[in-house]
Amino acid sequence: MPTTQTFAEVFESRGISRRDFLKFCSFTSVSLGLAPSMLPKVVEAMEKKPRLPVIWLHGLECTCCTESFIRSSHPMTADLVLNMISLDYDETLNAAAGHQLEEIRKKIMKDYNGKYILAVEGNIPTKDNGVYCMIGGESFLNIVKETAAGAAAVIAWGACASFGCVQNAHPNPTGAVPVSEIIKDKPIVKVPGCPPIAEVMTGVITHFHTFGTLPELDRLGRPKAFYGTRIHDKCYRRAFYDAGMFVHAFDEESTRKGWCLYKMGCKGPTTYNSCSKIQWNAGTSFPIGSGHPCIGCSEPGFWDKGPFYTRLAEVSFLGTDTTADKIGVVAVGAAAAGAAAHAAVTAVKKQKAGNDEKK
Amino acid sequence: MSRIIEEIYVWRLPVRLYHWINALCIVVLSTTGMYIAWPLMSAPVGEAALHHSMALWRYFHYVVAFIFIGNFLYRMYYALLVNDQYARFGGFRPWSPEWWGVPFKEQVASYLFLREDEPNYVGHNPVAALAHFVFIFCGSVFMIVTGLAMYGENNPGGFTETWFGWALPLLGGSYGLRYAHHLVAWIFPFYVIVHLYAVFRHDIVDRTSVTSSIITGFKHKVEDEASV
Numbered sequence: 001m002p003t004t005q006t007f008a009e010v011f012e013s014r015g016i017s018r019r020d021f022l023k024f025c026s027f028t029s030v031s032l033g034l035a036p037s038m039l040p041k042v043v044e045a046m047e048k049k050p051r052l053p054v055i056w057l058h059g060l061e062c063t064c065c066t067e068s069f070i071r072s073s074h075p076m077t078a079d080l081v082l083n084m085i086s087l088d089y090d091e092t093l094n095a096a097a098g099h100q101l102e103e104i105r106k107k108i109m110k111d112y113n114g115k116y117i118l119a120v121e122g123n124i125p126t127k128d129n130g131v132y133c134m135i136g137g138e139s140f141l142n143i144v145k146e147t148a149a150g151a152a153a154v155i156a157w158g159a160c161a162s163f164g165c166v167q168n169a170h171p172n173p174t175g176a177v178p179v180s181e182i183i184k185d186k187p188i189v190k191v192p193g194c195p196p197i198a199e200v201m202t203g204v205i206t207h208f209h210t211f212g213t214l215p216e217l218d219r220l221g222r223p224k225a226f227y228g229t230r231i232h233d234k235c236y237r238r239a240f241y242d243a244g245m246f247v248h249a250f251d252e253e254s255t256r257k258g259w260c261l262y263k264m265g266c267k268g269p270t271t272y273n274s275c276s277k278i279q280w281n282a283g284t285s286f287p288i289g290s291g292h293p294c295i296g297c298s299e300p301g302f303w304d305k306g307p308f309y310t311r312l313a314e315v316s317f318l319g320t321d322t323t324a325d326k327i328g329v330v331a332v333g334a335a336a337a338g339a340a341a342h343a344a345v346t347a348v349k350k351q352k353a354g355n356d357e358k359k
Numbered sequence: 360m361s362r363i364i365e366e367i368y369v370w371r372l373p374v375r376l377y378h379w380i381n382a383l384c385i386v387v388l389s390t391t392g393m394y395i396a397w398p399l400m401s402a403p404v405g406e407a408a409l410h411h412s413m414a415l416w417r418y419f420h421y422v423v424a425f426i427f428i429g430n431f432l433y434r435m436y437y438a439l440l441v442n443d444q445y446a447r448f449g450g451f452r453p454w455s456p457e458w459w460g461v462p463f464k465e466q467v468a469s470y471l472f473l474r475e476d477e478p479n480y481v482g483h484n485p486v487a488a489l490a491h492f493v494f495i496f497c498g499s500v501f502m503i504v505t506g507l508a509m510y511g512e513n514n515p516g517g518f519t520e521t522w523f524g525w526a527l528p529l530l531g532g533s534y535g536l537r538y539a540h541h542l543v544a545w546i547f548p549f550y551v552i553v554h555l556y557a558v559f560r561h562d563i564v565d566r567t568s569v570t571s572s573i574i575t576g577f578k579h580k581v582e583d584e585a586s587v
Contacts, residue, residue, distance in 0.1 A: 219524060219525065219527060219528050220527070220528050220532070224515075228515050228516075229515055230512065230533070233513075239407040239408055240407045241413055242407075242410075242411055242412075242413055242414035243402075243403060243407040243408070243409075243410035243411065243412055243413065243414070244398055244400060244402060244403060244410065244411075244412030244413040244414075244416075245402040245403065245407055245410070246398060246402065254402070259402070259407075262398070263397070263398065267534060269533075270532070270533035270534040270536075270537060271533070271534075272533065296534060299532045299533065299534055300531050300532045300535075301531055301532075301535075302534075305534050305535075305538075311396065311397065312396065312538075312541070313534070313538060324538060324541050324542040324545070325541075325545075327542065327545065328542070328544075328545030328548070328549075329545075331545060331546075331549050332545065332548045332549050332552060335549045335552040335553050336552050338553075339552060339553065339556035342470075342556070342560070343556065343560065345472055346472075346560060346563075346564065349472060350564075353475075
């Protein structure tokens with residue numbers, strides 16, 4: 001498929017009506033948090049601008065981001081989502097393979113120098129010159145550096161590319177790092193989550209396509225439109241939290257009643273994502289909706305903040321079962337014991353001084 | 360008992376007020392904070408919409424936190440701009456090696472029973488000043504900044520989030536921030552024990568009525584007993 005095609009042409013060739021095309025544009029504008037007056041701009045971009053060439057690299061990862069991406073429900077079908085962008089290189093989804101595919105990557109880098117988007121899924125092992133992730137005889141570390149050089153912007157898909165995820169959890173045997181540690185001179189948008197929500201992924205691409213810039217980012221480099229509030233803030237179980245109605249065990253009556261999962265270790269109060277708004281799989285549900293506490297997969301270092309089912313994380317360097325509270329109790333106990341011992345010594349010394357005086 | 364030879368007005372009313380408001384705030388903040396981290400009360404009966412158990416604990420924590428902040432800022436004003444020789448920062452110079460010199464070493468030696476006599480200070484002794492600085496000043500600043508950063512999360516883009524939200528990435532996100540706030544909170548019960556012990560001990564050993572001085576404002580100098 002030539003990359004000069006516009007979205008509108010792709011939609012037409014797929015038998016999607018003008019009406020559905022406009023619906024898609026409005027939905028996208030809404031999900032991006034744009035004013036209604038911006039809709040014509042989105043439509044115009046979709047109709048006139050050639051599709052965005054995207055090189056999608058897979059590093060040290062599980063491909064769950066791709067799996068999520070192809071399940072996007074708005075735009076309407078999974079197969080349309082793949083046409084949102086001109087996905088010229090993607091190890092998982094491309095029909096071509098081997099040298100043929102590597103040639104395509106080189107060609108895109110040359111033909112669209114400074115214009116293509118580099119999407120990175122997975123993180124980059126840096127230990128021992130990056131030998132822990134080799135693609136086509138080349139280390140992923142080198143591939144990312146090489147491909148990023150001519151990219152207009154970099155999208156870090158998922159928790160891996162954004163913050164690290166399981167590969168760089170303690171003790172991080174392969175020295176895996178997120179993309180932002182390797183690429184410093186390009187605008188990077190982080191789309192964390194394990195995986196990110198499909199509509200969030202397509203929304204980020206649409207924004208870049210429409211405006212030619214990355215969406216507004218927060219302090220951690222995530223698009224504000226989707227990561228602006230915590231899951232907790234929009235959670236439908238929030239009323240139970242405020243009322244103090246908590247689930248204490250999964251086999252309780254309270255679980256059936258759908259009370260708040262705060263005490264089951266729910267990370268909703270500390271996790272910025274759109275799960276409680278957009279939800280998953282065409283708005284079917286999301287973890288808390290299915291009765292499971294949020295594990296905070298879109299937050300930095302969430303694997304090291306476990307266990308998932310308790311509120312307070314363990315302090316790993318002091319061994320398992322050590323939490324902030326245990327440290328606190330021990331410190332306070334030590335203070336009390338120290339004070340008592342000091343008092344005893346003081347008393348003994350005073351006594352002695354008194355006795356000496358009497359002699 | 361030995362004769363009182365001098366009465367010194369050490370803690371002026373603003374200092375005493377600050378002390379007791381601060382003490383009360385710390386007790387309430389610790390209690391409500393620990394409750395928020397682990398809500399103990401059993402669930403109310405009936406519709407969730409009719410109850411505000413958890414919401415009230417949090418609300419109470421916020422209200423008292425703002426009193427705590429106000430009280431802290433007031434004390435900073437008093438320490439920096441009011442000329443009160445026992446309550447100002449003037450004498451506290453931990454950056455100068457001189458400050459760590461003889462008086463400090465003497466006081467440490469006394470606490471470690473390496474000296475027979477007890478050095479006597481009308482205001483804070485150097486070790487006490489250092490402890491107050493580390494636990495009460497640094498501790499409060501840390502709790503205030505991380506607390507406001509969390510408070511700001513309720514309204515992204517608002518005033519508090521704009522001015523204090525930078526603490527989030529610094530501590531590894533929202534969870535790390537809560538963790539740090541919770542862990543550092545433990546220094547307060549720790550310090551209360553150390554503080555109370557030191558005060559009662561000094562009262563008995565030096566007999567300067569340091570305990571009552573934070574209520575009345577007066578410390579006493581007593582006639583030296585040769586024996587102790």
